[in-house]
Amino acid sequence: MNKKDMTFEELRVNREEFLRRYDVQKQFRECQLSWDTLMEIGDDYENKCYGCGRKNQEYLGEYFEIIQAHIAKIASFENVHSYRFRIKRTGSLLAKIIRKSAERGDNGFTVENYFNKITDLLGIRILYVFKEDYWSVHQQIMAEYENQLAQDVSIKLKTGDDKDMYKRLIREYSNARVDENKIYRSIHYTIYAKKDAIDKYPRVEIQTRTIFEEGWSEINHKLVYKQNIESPELKKTSDLLSSMVGACDSVGTLMKMFYDARSLPDSGRQESKDEFTEETDNVTRVIRDFLLQK
Numbered sequence: 001m002n003k004k005d006m007t008f009e010e011l012r013v014n015r016e017e018f019l020r021r022y023d024v025q026k027q028f029r030e031c032q033l034s035w036d037t038l039m040e041i042g043d044d045y046e047n048k049c050y051g052c053g054r055k056n057q058e059y060l061g062e063y064f065e066i067i068q069a070h071i072a073k074i075a076s077f078e079n080v081h082s083y084r085f086r087i088k089r090t091g092s093l094l095a096k097i098i099r100k101s102a103e104r105g106d107n108g109f110t111v112e113n114y115f116n117k118i119t120d121l122l123g124i125r126i127l128y129v130f131k132e133d134y135w136s137v138h139q140q141i142m143a144e145y146e147n148q149l150a151q152d153v154s155i156k157l158k159t160g161d162d163k164d165m166y167k168r169l170i171r172e173y174s175n176a177r178v179d180e181n182k183i184y185r186s187i188h189y190t191i192y193a194k195k196d197a198i199d200k201y202p203r204v205e206i207q208t209r210t211i212f213e214e215g216w217s218e219i220n221h222k223l224v225y226k227q228n229i230e231s232p233e234l235k236k237t238s239d240l241l242s243s244m245v246g247a248c249d250s251v252g253t254l255m256k257m258f259y260d261a262r263s264l265p266d267s268g269r270q271e272s273k274d275e276f277t278e279e280t281d282n283v284t285r286v287i288r289d290f291l292l293q294k
Helices: 008-012 017-022 023-030 036-056 062-073 092-106 133-148 164-172 210-225 232-261 268-292
Strands: 081-085 122-128 153-158 174-180 186-192 203-210
Touching: 008 017, 008 036, 008 092, 017 023, 017 210, 023 092, 036 092, 036 133, 062 081, 062 122, 062 203, 122 133, 122 210, 133 164, 133 186, 133 203, 153 164, 153 232, 164 174, 174 186, 203 232, 210 232
Parallel strands: 122 203, 153 174
Antiparallel strands: 081 122, 153 186, 186 203
């Protein structure tokens, strides 16, 4: 548990400590939500996450069952290195509701609708080894969930990343878009947990990325994203690590090309050699650009 996290039972009786620790004192004063409404939402969410395991914070509720049902399908996908799941903690949920209410003037959060208004309660992360594996994984996700998509597929790339790899996805799927940002890489699929009852259950956010990208994400999440620390040095080194990750994935792609070429007949090796030359030049450029960063 993150050092700022509080259990629901703790925050229920320590409102001011919860607001301070989650840095939402100002937003709580600005929004029109009552503490009683937040506690009602928190109590409902705890029951749906933990069920009869609530006392020991053991996931046994219906939201956990939903996650497990989707993981059972994903476990059979090809080119998946590993997968993991996340269920948003109750304190983080309540803090997010407070922020959204203050920022957007949305005071309509109730126990009947919060799970539809907050779209990242349940999350699954799929990891693959090579950047190119995204296409196989994408096809399998779409075969299983295209009719359950709640939002467009979002390809999140770091500004300056090569978009050519994703041209096929964008060309063949009209519901895909590229979202550029400063450091983050991932492909996001937001689906309805149950396509025949979309208003009764939360959405599930499926993210896919390489194992290198996951390594950066874990470090950034632990040291930067979740901490209320103003540190230009931390943010700059996180950006540097993200650039290194991009270079590592490019080198991995090149290694796979060399490996795959060993099985080609002689007639195909010249064409493969030409591809190597082009890809080697690309990788060299990526590494050079990384080393020249200040």
